[in-house]
Amino acid sequence: MARADRLFRLLDALRRLPNPVTAAQLARETEVSERTLYRDIDALRAGGALIDGEAGYGYRLTEDPALPPQNLTRLELEALVLGLAELRHLGDHELARAGEMALAKITATLPEDRAHQAAHAVLSSYRMTPRPAAQIDLSIIREAAWSERALELSYTDRDGRESQRKVWPLGLVYFEREQALLAWCCLRADYRMFIIARIRAIAPLEESFRPRRVAMLRDYTARLRGRHPPAQPKPQ
Incomplete structure (x- = not known):
């Protein structure tokens, strides 16, 4: 691993x-020996990172040179912590992990009293019945939507019929009990909502629909909002 990448992982x-996080933990996270880790901590300190602690005690990043300082109120912090905590209940582990990393980065830029408040927020989020984790890799859908490339789905509709669909992915929606893909279905030549739990397999295609995603998503969501009553649209 390149040294710059290793230092970035150590900061993260x-x-x-x-x-405080021990040298042994940090060495496992960055996949280096503890001897190399100590040299890397010295390198970060030389670069401007304020890292409290020492070998045998543990380390704490108290000032991060890579991120600008944040001036958030206590209520703003509570809202941020609660909102990111909600990601744990969406059944999307990668997204939940990203939320944890984002909160850690923000907390690292806070004054010590605000960082303490973020770590011990008054508000919390809990679900008695968490949503089941998706059985397909949702990162494939996210990447295809951002890059505006078609996907091939193996899908089972609400009546148990199986089909192969080529779709243009527009976005993901997280409902109370399920996740859904909003897309343009090339088979039906219309917008469709595909329940994630019914997608049996997914594969990216080379076909591009750039630069139409934003306009199509705006059109589709406008149609959904215009339905009366404003209930969840009937899935495929």
């Missing part, structure tokens, strides 16, 4: 792991 670990 210092941001998100509970403080």
